[in-house]
Amino acid sequence: MRIEHIAISHLHGDHYFGLPGLLSTFNLLGRTKPLHVYGPKGLEAIIRQHEELAGSVRSFHISFHVTSTESPEVLFEDGTVRLESFPVKHRIPTTGFLLREKPWEPGVKREMVKRFGLVPTEILALKRGEDVTRADGTHIAFSKACHPVPKPRSYAFSADTRYWEKTADWVKGVDLLYHEATFGSALKDQAVRTFHSTAEQAGRIAERAGVGQLVIGHVSARYAGAEELLGEARAVFPNTVAAHDGLVLEIPLAC
Numbered sequence: 001m002r003i004e005h006i007a008i009s010h011l012h013g014d015h016y017f018g019l020p021g022l023l024s025t026f027n028l029l030g031r032t033k034p035l036h037v038y039g040p041k042g043l044e045a046i047i048r049q050h051e052e053l054a055g056s057v058r059s060f061h062i063s064f065h066v067t068s069t070e071s072p073e074v075l076f077e078d079g080t081v082r083l084e085s086f087p088v089k090h091r092i093p094t095t096g097f098l099l100r101e102k103p104w105e106p107g108v109k110r111e112m113v114k115r116f117g118l119v120p121t122e123i124l125a126l127k128r129g130e131d132v133t134r135a136d137g138t139h140i141a142f143s144k145a146c147h148p149v150p151k152p153r154s155y156a157f158s159a160d161t162r163y164w165e166k167t168a169d170w171v172k173g174v175d176l177l178y179h180e181a182t183f184g185s186a187l188k189d190q191a192v193r194t195f196h197s198t199a200e201q202a203g204r205i206a207e208r209a210g211v212g213q214l215v216i217g218h219v220s221a222r223y224a225g226a227e228e229l230l231g232e233a234r235a236v237f238p239n240t241v242a243a244h245d246g247l248v249l250e251i252p253l254a255c
């Protein structure tokens with residue numbers, strides 16, 4: 001119920017069939033909080049028709065936002081995060097998503113406030129990253145007065161897509177990249193034909209984009225799991241992990 005934003009990459013069933021069920025559950029729980037749903041053209045019509053045929057009256061408002069498959073765009077932002085979509089190459093209109101933290105505001109150390117008797121204007125200057133020099137020559141350096149500022153973290157999701165080097169531009173330098181890896185290299189041709197990627201290609205995108213960590217998933221049912229293809233991705237990009245349902249990956253804060 002705390003969810004306020006839902007982003008759908010494309011209209012293949014394995015990527016959105018859960019949505020009508022989730023919306024129905026929200027309804028049963030008496031949700032009133034509005035919801036934002038981002039996805040390709042057609043998603044709103046599907047949901048509306050489903051509700052109409054089921055005779056269900058929704059207890060909350062949904063704002064549908066059509067994603068662009070032409071160029072990256074900002075879908076949402078507030079004081080702490082920004083959500084963007086970017087085009088990928090699949091059989092039907094599909095986008096990936098990129099979630100970025102906004103820069104953290106420096107915190108002034110309590111003992112420095114006390115020691116120097118910092119006034120609000122001085123605290124604000126330090127929070128902007130400036131040093132403070134008083135009329136009497138007292139110099140208060142930002143680096144000494146403030147706690148180290150963590151780097152904003154970022155996560156990108158790219159599925160489904162065929163190998164497309166442009167993806168590396170959209171996700172350049174993210175801390176964590178989820179990239180689909182439907183096939184192993186032995187089925188490279190099939191990957192091209194079906195607009196999917198191999199694990200090795202996912203590794204190449206991660207390498208090219210200089211991401212922190214790669215997580216591969218969306219593997220074909222012919223494999224036991226993403227672990228089976230891990231070696232192929234790691235041969236190109238060693239810091240790769242295999243996705244499985246319920247996996248939680250934490251991006252540690254770093255200064």
Ligand SMILES: [Zn+2]
Binds near residue numbers: 010012090160
């Ligand atoms: Zn698909």
